[in-house]
Amino acid sequence: MYAIVKTGGKQFKAAKDEVLIIEKLEGEPGTKVTLDEVVLIADGAKVKVGSPLVKGAKVTGEIVRQCKGPKVNAFNYKPKKNERKRWGHRQPQTHLRVTAIEAGN
Numbered sequence: 001m002y003a004i005v006k007t008g009g010k011q012f013k014a015a016k017d018e019v020l021i022i023e024k025l026e027g028e029p030g031t032k033v034t035l036d037e038v039v040l041i042a043d044g045a046k047v048k049v050g051s052p053l054v055k056g057a058k059v060t061g062e063i064v065r066q067c068k069g070p071k072v073n074a075f076n077y078k079p080k081k082n083e084r085k086r087w088g089h090r091q092p093q094t095h096l097r098v099t100a101i102e103a104g105n
Contacts, residue, residue: 001044003101005059006037014059014098024092027063033096035059041103048103056104064095 002015008023014035025033038057041048048054068090077084 001101002042003038003057003059004040005035006039006053007035011039014061014101016098016101018098019064020061020096020098021069021093022096023094024066025063025094025096027094029063029065031063032099033061033063035061038104041101043103054104056102058102058104059098060100060102061096061098064097067093067095069093 002013005012005014007025010023012020012022014020027033036053036058038054038059039050039052041054041057048057050057069092071088071090073086073088075084075086
């Protein structure tokens with residue numbers, strides 16, 4: 001059984017006991033989290049597709065850790081002007097272990 005969950009402007013495939021790396025959610029490691037925006041639930045041959053969400057469905061999980069993603073480097077320059085700008089960014093992430101998937105109605 002798996003579900004497609006929407007969080008942080010992206011969609012993720014969530015299965016039981018799987019660890020998802022998603023956009024940062026508030027909470028310390030060990031905190032229980034419920035994701036209510038479930039787009040699809042598949043259980044073998046049975047598939048429930050929401051329009052846009054599956055009613056009553058939710059995915060619960062536990063925060064494993066809070067961290068930052070890989071560094072993304074960027075560089076701008078203007079030729080013949082001696083203008084150069086370099087910067088980097090690391091996106092905050094949450095590692096979430098899925099503990100249960102509830103199908104709803």
